[in-house]
Amino acid sequence: MENNLKKVDIIFEVDEKVTPIDVLDKTLKRAADEIILDLIDSGLKGRGGAGFPTGLKWKFTRNEDSDVKYVICNADEGEPGTFKDREILDRVPEKIFTGIAICGYVVGAKEGYIYLRGEYNFLLKTLQRKLDIFNSQLKERNFDFTVYLKSGSGAYVCGEESALFESMEGKRGEPRNKPPYPTVAGYNSKPTVINNVETLVYTTMICHMGPEKFKALGTNDSRGSKVFSVSGDTPKPGIYELELGMPLHEFVNEFGDGDAKAIQVGGASGHCVPRKKFNDTIIGFEGIPTGGSMMIFNSSRSMYNVLHDYLEFFTEESCGQCTPCRVGCQQLLKGIEAVKRGERPPAYLEDLKKLTATMKIAAKCGLGQSVGNPFNSIVDNFREEIIY
Amino acid sequence: MSRIVNQFTSHTQFTNHKQYFIKLKLEDYMSTTEVLVKELVEKNGRTRNSLMPVLQGIVQQEHYLSEEAMLFVAKELDLAAADVYGTASFYTFLDTVPRGKNIIRVCKTITCHMKGKDEIVNVLSNALKIKVGETTHDKKFTLLTANCLGWCHKGPVMLINDEVYPDLTPQKALEIVEEYAKTTH
Ligand SMILES: Cc1cc2nc3c(=O)[nH]c(=O)nc-3n(C[C@H](O)[C@H](O)[C@H](O)COP(=O)(O)O)c2cc1C
Ligand code: SF4
Ligand code: FES
Numbered sequence: 001m002e003n004n005l006k007k008v009d010i011i012f013e014v015d016e017k018v019t020p021i022d023v024l025d026k027t028l029k030r031a032a033d034e035i036i037l038d039l040i041d042s043g044l045k046g047r048g049g050a051g052f053p054t055g056l057k058w059k060f061t062r063n064e065d066s067d068v069k070y071v072i073c074n075a076d077e078g079e080p081g082t083f084k085d086r087e088i089l090d091r092v093p094e095k096i097f098t099g100i101a102i103c104g105y106v107v108g109a110k111e112g113y114i115y116l117r118g119e120y121n122f123l124l125k126t127l128q129r130k131l132d133i134f135n136s137q138l139k140e141r142n143f144d145f146t147v148y149l150k151s152g153s154g155a156y157v158c159g160e161e162s163a164l165f166e167s168m169e170g171k172r173g174e175p176r177n178k179p180p181y182p183t184v185a186g187y188n189s190k191p192t193v194i195n196n197v198e199t200l201v202y203t204t205m206i207c208h209m210g211p212e213k214f215k216a217l218g219t220n221d222s223r224g225s226k227v228f229s230v231s232g233d234t235p236k237p238g239i240y241e242l243e244l245g246m247p248l249h250e251f252v253n254e255f256g257d258g259d260a261k262a263i264q265v266g267g268a269s270g271h272c273v274p275r276k277k278f279n280d281t282i283i284g285f286e287g288i289p290t291g292g293s294m295m296i297f298n299s300s301r302s303m304y305n306v307l308h309d310y311l312e313f314f315t316e317e318s319c320g321q322c323t324p325c326r327v328g329c330q331q332l333l334k335g336i337e338a339v340k341r342g343e344r345p346p347a348y349l350e351d352l353k354k355l356t357a358t359m360k361i362a363a364k365c366g367l368g369q370s371v372g373n374p375f376n377s378i379v380d381n382f383r384e385e386i387i388y
Numbered sequence: 389m390s391r392i393v394n395q396f397t398s399h400t401q402f403t404n405h406k407q408y409f410i411k412l413k414l415e416d417y418m419s420t421t422e423v424l425v426k427e428l429v430e431k432n433g434r435t436r437n438s439l440m441p442v443l444q445g446i447v448q449q450e451h452y453l454s455e456e457a458m459l460f461v462a463k464e465l466d467l468a469a470a471d472v473y474g475t476a477s478f479y480t481f482l483d484t485v486p487r488g489k490n491i492i493r494v495c496k497t498i499t500c501h502m503k504g505k506d507e508i509v510n511v512l513s514n515a516l517k518i519k520v521g522e523t524t525h526d527k528k529f530t531l532l533t534a535n536c537l538g539w540c541h542k543g544p545v546m547l548i549n550d551e552v553y554p555d556l557t558p559q560k561a562l563e564i565v566e567e568y569a570k571t572t573h
Binding site: 077078079080081082083085086117118119120121122124150151152153154155156167168169170171172173174188229230231232233237238239268295301305306309310313316317319 | 435436437438439440441443444474475478479480481482497498499501502534535536537538539540541542543547550551552
């Protein structure tokens with residue numbers, strides 16, 4: 001089969017002639033509303049998973065009437081199978097800083113924060129050194145904005161935006177009820193823009209190259225490109241920036257080992273796509289969206305083990321504040337174990353699926369709400385492997 | 389301890405014993421933990437928003453949060469001790485039980501599982517003669533597992549303290565830990 005996968009080089013591209021600080025200088029001369037219009041026009045949607053239009057998020061925060069506002073870069077990257085933010089933080093941090101500063105300018109904030117997961121503490125020293133330089137460059141320009149670094153302490157749920165604010169406020173990382181949304185009441189209950197690392201780099205690059213070039217990539221529903229983290233049974237694991245809206249089979253042709261039986265798209269909280277559906281699955285907001293995690297499983301793998309690992313993950317990482325998720329995750333895990341051991345009939349899987357439906361409605365945050373994604377897609381497509 | 393000893397010696401270089409006791413600073417009455425907490429609060433600010441960096445700073449020095457440390461933090465930040473413990477106990481990296489000087493965390497999530505994390509855990513467990521969750525008698529190592537560390541394309545992977553070791557084989561993991569054993573006192 002012909003391969004049409006389009007590789008792109010926007011995120012990691014290093015342009016000697018136009019540095020991120022040059023992009024900042026150019027952008028600070030423009031009106032904030034114009035920048036927002038460009039972002040909306042570009043069609044950029046959040047790259048952290050939820051896919052909210054970035055331009056709108058900035059606009060809502062700009063429109064809030066408040067003396068204090070914040071910009072936060074979500075570098076908590078904890079979704080299993082995702083490692084692209086680490087690579088971005090390591091290779092092109094200045095592009096992230098610039099995105100944060102541009103956002104600060106647009107919404108009228110004076111402080112920006114990067115919340116870095118504790119597992120990435122080895123990056124702290126270099127990041128802080130580069131950040132000091134960046135902050136002094138802002139000062140030279142009389143731009144009243146400072147970016148600070150904060151680190152997490154090993155809790156996946158702190159990637160959820162409101163849990164992240166709680167953590168920064170010195171509390172347990174327990175997600176809040178929404179609304180209010182962060183654009184109205186985020187960190188310290190002030191209007192806050194929170195964006196993923198990759199999203200912020202794209203905002204820098206859209207300010208650099210204009211919305212047209214970005215828009216030309218991808219599809220109507222999924223504009224632009226995206227950095228994918230490819231792992232599992234593949235001869236070339238790693239990080240690849242690809243155009244959005246690609247058919248999954250093209251991805252498998254490029255990255256599979258010839259024996260791929262399933263792809264987990266979007267990490268543990270994403271969807272499992274079996275081989276028979278590779279041909280009619282689109283990777284993008286019109287099909288299966290992803291924060292970038294693509295885990296490939298070949299026919300030697302037991303999908304029971306895969307699901308078991310995911311459920312163990314959610315059971316451990318559930319913050320425990322709401323019952324549907326705390327108890328639900330445990331019961332799903334115990335449930336498939338009981339079915340596997342023959343203590344429960346196969347039909348019990350139907351009961352467990354109902355439980356995930358309840359969790360989707362009743363759980364407080366995305367963690368509990370999305371456990372049904374891997375559960376149902378694996379149970380439906382690999383039922384025999386779960387039972388026998 | 390070493391902090392107090394240092395202060396003692398630096399003072400005695402300039403004073404005799406008698407004068408030393410007159411010149412005692414408040415710090416000399418405090419345990420190293422209390423001094424550390426005060427320093428961290430000074431550096432990060434006396435607000436609840438500083439709680440995480442303060443707790444992280446203590447763990448970096450003392451490898452875990454003792455009851456004593458949490459009580460000092462509560463006093464310094466004017467919080468209920470329960471609030472400090474409540475926050476601390478939420479986070480995997482903020483241990484409230486004593487840990488070794490080096491904390492090993494082997495990733496156990498799916499891709500690393502597929503690439504052989506069990507062999508890594510086993511070989512380390514045998515070499516250190518401890519099970520996962522335990523600390524060696526000499527307090528040099530604690531062996532733990534962790535959820536995805538963000539290196540799935542280079543699994544199996546482990547963290548030792550803040551350092552990351554990807555692309556492990558059992559042999560490589562052993563050599564790395566042996567190196568730490570040699571340099572930890
Ligand atoms: C359990 C959970 C974990 C999350 N972890 C992350 C994360 O590690 N990084 C991230 O950018 N977004 C994460 N998110 C999504 C954030 O809540 C938020 O939507 C995102 O940071 C917004 O940025 P974006 O619009 O640029 O995507 C997580 C959401 C949930 C429910
Ligand atoms: S859904 Fe789970 S992680 Fe989210 S708030 Fe409820 S218990 Fe916590
Ligand atoms: S699964 Fe081990 S680093 Fe991601």
